[in-house]
Amino acid sequence: MAQSGDERDKAPRTARGERTRRALLAAAAEEFGEKGFHEGSISGITRRAGCALGSFYTYFDTKDDIFRAxxxxxxxxxxxxxxxxxxxxxxxxxxxxxxxxxxxxxxxxxxxxxxxxxxxxxxxxxxxxxxxxxxxxxxxxxxxxxxxxxxxxxxxxxxxxxxxxxxxxxxxxxxxxxxxxxxxxxxxxxxxxxxxxxxxxxxxx
Amino acid sequence: MAQSGDERDKAPRTARGERTRRALLAAAAEEFGEKGFHEGSISGITRRAGCALGSFYTYFDTKDDIFRAxxxxxxxxxxxxxxxxxxxxxxxxxxxxxxxxxxxxxxxxxxxxxxxxxxxxxxxxxxxxxxxxxxxxxxxxxxxxxxxxxxxxxxxxxxxxxxxxxxxxxxxxxxxxxxxxxxxxxxxxxxxxxxxxxxxxxxxx
Known part of the structure; x- marks a missing residue:
């Protein structure tokens, strides 16, 4: 249960959280689709999603993690x-x-x-x-x-x-x-x- | 004719040169196949090919250039x-x-x-x-x-x-x-x- 990166730890618990997670995924599709994984960045994703950097870490651990998702x-x-x-x-x-x-x-x-x-x-x-x-x-x-x-x-x-x-x-x-x-x-x-x-x-x- | 990177400038002129170029391509296939383009390096390629760094630049301009070739x-x-x-x-x-x-x-x-x-x-x-x-x-x-x-x-x-x-x-x-x-x-x-x-x-x- 204490395992780091356990998916349950980061799954949205509210409809608003689910919307933010979806906005981050849509922004990641734009960011990686345009720049590729190596050039793409977490700050580029949060900028496109219009949300704070902290929100990213509420739902994902790393750039690899959101790419996999x-x-x-x-x-x-x-x-x-x-x-x-x-x-x-x-x-x-x-x-x-x-x-x-x-x-x-x-x-x-x-x-x-x-x-x-x-x-x-x-x-x-x-x-x-x-x-x-x-x-x-x-x-x-x-x-x-x-x-x-x-x-x-x-x-x-x-x-x-x-x-x-x-x-x-x-x-x-x-x-x-x-x-x-x-x-x-x-x-x-x-x-x-x-x-x-x-x-x-x-x-x- | 003076264009930088003109392919004719770097084409091997001898059979030995052609062998070196082929050895570099075979080494590049190993290097990029194993590490990918981003992690792969020119020095990794010349090491695998068993030739000096200078030989690389006799036949290719850049890492992008040998990848394209x-x-x-x-x-x-x-x-x-x-x-x-x-x-x-x-x-x-x-x-x-x-x-x-x-x-x-x-x-x-x-x-x-x-x-x-x-x-x-x-x-x-x-x-x-x-x-x-x-x-x-x-x-x-x-x-x-x-x-x-x-x-x-x-x-x-x-x-x-x-x-x-x-x-x-x-x-x-x-x-x-x-x-x-x-x-x-x-x-x-x-x-x-x-x-x-x-x-x-x-x-x-």
Missing amino acids: LVADMSGQVRDYVAPRIAQARDGIDAERLGLLSFLEFARGHKEIYRIIDEAEFVDQAAYRNHYESTAARILVRLQEAAARGEVGAEPDEVHAWAIMGMNVFLGLRFGVWDDSRPAEEVAGIVNGLIERGIGASGRD | LVADMSGQVRDYVAPRIAQARDGIDAERLGLLSFLEFARGHKEIYRIIDEAEFVDQAAYRNHYESTAARILVRLQEAAARGEVGAEPDEVHAWAIMGMNVFLGLRFGVWDDSRPAEEVAGIVNGLIERGIGASGRD
């Missing part, structure tokens, strides 16, 4: 943005189309996400792996559920999940962050054609 | 490792199987490649974009040539090229760098089934 938070934001869209899918193949479509939308609205998650590879390898491993695990579960319903003909494999995630990550970079001029529906439609024929029930021998 | 060099190494394997393909779909297979082999033998190319996103954005844009452009040309031979049924699109590259990058990370216990042939086979049905000539309506 930010990676987990952005990972969760993507998941929470995509999940309700996927829930409206006609079937397991359409779910992957909506997954990419909503991810492209998210990336277009949060262009800093790549810099932050990718920099975790250098700043916090565990957070980086956890983001991708948990994303791939969710895709695999979706494919397995779709296969059980007869909507996926291929035997779902971790390889399929990592392949789909890899497509989405690079399409999000190319058609979300670097150049968002191509309609997201068109990009997601082309990929979904590949996936539908590639692993869909009708595409199998 | 290293990204271009690793990008070229992947291309040169994969190209002859692809040239042996039965057809355009098999070419993508051999592309992934040989990339998995390369990643298993050069596990530092991800740290180096990914860190370019922060150290040298132009080198980072150039690596992925040129890789995707090569894939698109392969798909277009295969389509012209009737081996690809879908109309090749930049989206297909980025999707295939994205799969390969993440499968290389997961099954090449993080855990190389699964046979590369098996991983490449599963993905190629998806691609063959997804965009192959027989998979089309």
Whole structure:
């Protein structure tokens, strides 16, 4: 209980505290997204959040600590943005189309996400792996559920999940962050054609 | 001609010079792969290469300069490792199987490649974009040539090229760098089934 940095010690206890913590995370996304982890600073974060330096230490211990929290938070934001869209899918193949479509939308609205998650590879390898491993695990579960319903003909494999995630990550970079001029529906439609024929029930021998 | 840092000024003029430059690049791959760009140092590189500090400045101007050269060099190494394997393909779909297979082999033998190319996103954005844009452009040309031979049924699109590259990058990370216990042939086979049905000539309506 007396362990230093115990998460419970710093978790906000009030709605106002939760708002301040969220403001600090949003400011950290701006600060690290713009300057990177090494050049970014705690004082830059509190300045952007419009709060005192002391408030930072109420919720976080170090720059590493808020960076780790930010990676987990952005990972969760993507998941929470995509999940309700996927829930409206006609079937397991359409779910992957909506997954990419909503991810492209998210990336277009949060262009800093790549810099932050990718920099975790250098700043916090565990957070980086956890983001991708948990994303791939969710895709695999979706494919397995779709296969059980007869909507996926291929035997779902971790390889399929990592392949789909890899497509989405690079399409999000190319058609979300670097150049968002191509309609997201068109990009997601082309990929979904590949996936539908590639692993869909009708595409199998 | 008098421009500082003009590449021609520092290009090796002898075979011995070329060997020293290559030894410095190999040492830089170790140094940056292990410590990252920020912690890595020129003296660490010359120590690993077993050469004098002066030799470094014969071929490179700065730490940024050798990092940029290293990204271009690793990008070229992947291309040169994969190209002859692809040239042996039965057809355009098999070419993508051999592309992934040989990339998995390369990643298993050069596990530092991800740290180096990914860190370019922060150290040298132009080198980072150039690596992925040129890789995707090569894939698109392969798909277009295969389509012209009737081996690809879908109309090749930049989206297909980025999707295939994205799969390969993440499968290389997961099954090449993080855990190389699964046979590369098996991983490449599963993905190629998806691609063959997804965009192959027989998979089309």
